[in-house]
Amino acid sequence: MKKIGWILVGASTVAREWMVDAIRQQGDAEVLAVVSRDAARGAAFAEQFGIAASYTDLDAALAHPGADAVYISTTNELHMAQTLQAARAGKHVLCEKPLALNLEDARRMVDGCAEAGVVLGINHHLRNAASHGKVRELIRAGEIGQPLYGRVLHANNLPQHLRGWRLDAPESGGVTLDMFVHDVDTLRFLLDSEPRHVTACATSGGMTVAGLEEGLMAVIEFDNGALVQVHDAFNAPHSLSGVEIIGTKGTIFATGVMTQRPVGTISLTRDGGSIDIPVEHENLYVRSVRAFQRTMRGEGQPAATGDDGMRALATALAAQQASRSHQRVTLAG
Numbered sequence: 001m002k003k004i005g006w007i008l009v010g011a012s013t014v015a016r017e018w019m020v021d022a023i024r025q026q027g028d029a030e031v032l033a034v035v036s037r038d039a040a041r042g043a044a045f046a047e048q049f050g051i052a053a054s055y056t057d058l059d060a061a062l063a064h065p066g067a068d069a070v071y072i073s074t075t076n077e078l079h080m081a082q083t084l085q086a087a088r089a090g091k092h093v094l095c096e097k098p099l100a101l102n103l104e105d106a107r108r109m110v111d112g113c114a115e116a117g118v119v120l121g122i123n124h125h126l127r128n129a130a131s132h133g134k135v136r137e138l139i140r141a142g143e144i145g146q147p148l149y150g151r152v153l154h155a156n157n158l159p160q161h162l163r164g165w166r167l168d169a170p171e172s173g174g175v176t177l178d179m180f181v182h183d184v185d186t187l188r189f190l191l192d193s194e195p196r197h198v199t200a201c202a203t204s205g206g207m208t209v210a211g212l213e214e215g216l217m218a219v220i221e222f223d224n225g226a227l228v229q230v231h232d233a234f235n236a237p238h239s240l241s242g243v244e245i246i247g248t249k250g251t252i253f254a255t256g257v258m259t260q261r262p263v264g265t266i267s268l269t270r271d272g273g274s275i276d277i278p279v280e281h282e283n284l285y286v287r288s289v290r291a292f293q294r295t296m297r298g299e300g301q302p303a304a305t306g307d308d309g310m311r312a313l314a315t316a317l318a319a320q321q322a323s324r325s326h327q328r329v330t331l332a333g
Helices: 013-024 039-049 057-060 078-088 103-116 131-142 175-192 282-296 306-325
Strands: 004-009 029-035 053-055 067-072 092-095 121-122 147-155 196-205 213-222 229-232 241-249 251-255 265-272 273-277
Touching: 004 013, 004 131, 013 029, 013 067, 013 282, 029 057, 029 213, 039 053, 053 057, 053 147, 057 067, 067 078, 067 282, 078 103, 078 196, 078 273, 092 282, 103 121, 103 196, 103 306, 121 306, 131 175, 131 241, 131 251, 131 265, 131 306, 147 175, 175 196, 175 213, 175 229, 175 241, 196 306, 213 306
Parallel strands: 004 029, 004 067, 029 053, 067 092, 092 121, 147 229
Antiparallel strands: 147 241, 196 213, 213 229, 241 251, 251 265, 265 273
């Protein structure tokens, strides 16, 4: 069987720390080339990981012999154009979040990939965590009854090497499009429900340029009736990470799970007692690439589809609007 050939679009931190290895662990895949607007950066990345080719021109990279799929991890404002470029070249696309900066561009990406007959997946890594998969199983099995309330704790200290455009580029979307969008996707996955209303408050101007959110607290109302409080921040070095879902019969608390790493614990509290739930952890990105490649071969869907990406983006933009207008925002059905 021919190996799936991947082109990395963006010599990014996530590609360096997670995706090169995740692709190579598949066994039936190889990284053929990397694309970077900075020729020196791309060449250094290729040399570090033993990648045969580096390009500054995306069209040239898309014409690389054996290329089947691209992984896009460039800055947010480039996602739409690069996805459509790859789709027109007949390449399947696994794109980092947020899918785009607005819903019009996101729709163009989804439609463009569909028209080209290529797979579009969104690398919402958290839904690939075994911990979140176990929480979803427990909820679906009725272990806590009907979900009523929830909390997501996803505030941390943005590492020094990730600062830069996330803090000073208005088009980055700040913490709302960097972290909150992940939380929305995770909650949709856990609850099997869609956000309907969002209320939010945000802070900016400490680490970020004025007007760009560095901390966000939001309440999302889901169409199953659940209310979920979400806290994201770039400037909370001593905060904990976790997800709590409270139902009519019990509560699930997953600790340390809002991370790229395959870690975390889960407890289930009901009937006056609490029990630990075992989790068999696995690399989140390995799971994401595996599901994407299966879809390429005609089996199932990506872990997160283009529609998933659009829905997470729509809610994130609603939270941004709510925090700036100080009004509750209703999402379209």
